[in-house]
Amino acid sequence: MFDWLIVGAGFAGSVLAERLARGSGKRILVIDKRRHIGGNAYDHYDDDGLLVHKYGPHVFHTSSKEVFDYLSQFTAWRPYQHRALASVDGQLVPIPINLDTINRLYNLRLTSFELEAFLAARAEKIPCVRTSEDAIVGKVGRELYEKFFRNYTRKQWGLDPSELDASVTAHIPVRTSRDDRYFTDTFQAMPLHGYTRMFERMLDHPNIKVMLGVEFREVERSIPYAQIIYTGSIDDYFDCRHGKLPYRSLELRFETKNAPVFLPAPVVNHPNEHAYTRVTEFKYLTGQEHPKTSLVYEYPCAEGEPCYPIPRPENAELYRKYEALAAATPGVHFVGRLATYRYSNMDQVVAQALTLYAKLIGLPRHLTAVAAAA
Ligand code: FAD
Ligand code: UDP
Secondary structure: OEEEEEEOOOHHHHHHHHHHHHHOOOOEEEEEOOOOOOHHHOEEEOOOOOEEEOOOOOOOEEOOHHHHHHHHOOOOEEEOOOEEEEEEOOEEEEEOOOHHHHHHHHOOOOOHHHHHHHHHHHOOOOOOOOEHHHHHHHHHOHHHHHHHHHHHHHHHHOOOHHHOEOHHHHOOOOOOOOOOEOOOOOEEEEEOOOHHHHHHHHHOOOOEEEEEOOOHHHHOOOOOEEEEEEOOOHHHHOOOOOOOOOEEEEEEEEEEEOOOOOOOOOEEEOOOOOOOOEEEEHHHHHOOOOOOEEEEEEEEEOOOOOOEEOOOHHHHHHHHHHHHHHHOOOOEEEOOOOOOOOOOOHHHHHHHHHHHHHHHHOOOHHHHHHHHHO
């Protein structure tokens, strides 16, 4: 008899398995329908021996010391500050938009102060920022919005930014400095030996059994367990009885180049040309030394693996119906990006899982870090 059946071996499932086994001595069965652990963060060595991220590039960053300390038990880190360029008007310029972006694009020599005035003169007054269009037009005005955001967003989401919640683009900053980092979080680093190695260490405990290539519905009735932690899509769990929650998917095309370096930056975004949104060169992220290099092109699409919950009001409303069903389903706990239908980063999912663990064992939230370090 298992104390917990955990569905999904991604961040949400693995953190909870680790905590419940190592922290509380529970007996855990983790299943995943995929043939590997790590969920969307899974990485592996390809046929050329290059370390790649199977489900798209994953860059770790967090401002939570608790999350960073927790994961540091299972991996050493390689300090890594992510950077991206955008291909706009025939140039490659920094994105997020910063002082160099504007000076290069318009052939100017503005100072930071002057850029502030430049942007203020263009930003539109938006009394209530609701959509992703509002979030950008309210900061930089319509012209820059159109150059950098409108078409990229249409490709990425299959929707106009005016149809998406502000949260989708609002976290992309606009800087009047020359800082060209994609993130400014306190902790920015990649697991030194990759994500999969980190997950292996999290799940390496005598109380944790992992079964791969196993679909929940196939084993639900045949495995003895007391309670469930479910990290798959919440609408799937309830057989889509209120209708299907929309997810955006991605087709990834990997390409190996016979050169040690190919791109001028870890990522190049293509807002206005090509069917793909961006191309990433893994070696920048992994730090691997190798005579060849691997790139991945991201082609957003409607069908396929559920990758991105789509943040817009009607989807949030539909999700709330499933959330109500979840609340009325004792013994099953929903956690993670798909199960809570949130566009969350890895660190947010780790934090959500640690919070659920604290709740399950009746610990005040702030003690989980102490428990994790014990
Ligand atoms: P998942 O990783 O999706 O794990 C859920 C697991 O459950 C899956 O392995 C799935 O196979 C399994 N499962 C589902 N249903 C069933 C079932 N019925 N039976 C058995 N198993 C099932 N975050 C960042 O912080 N930085 C990034 O750079 C970043 N880049 C991203 C790029 C892409 C293309 C995508 C899609 C996401 C990115 N993210 C990034 C977000 C990150 O992937 C998620 O925050 C994280 O993977 C969520 O973990 P999770 O455990 O909730 O879900
Ligand atoms: N975005 C854009 N142009 C860019 C980069 C981002 O329009 O050059 C928008 C787009 O809608 C994207 C969102 O901002 O989905 C969030 O960007 P981020 O790079 O954080 O996307 P993720 O890594 O989550 O796919």
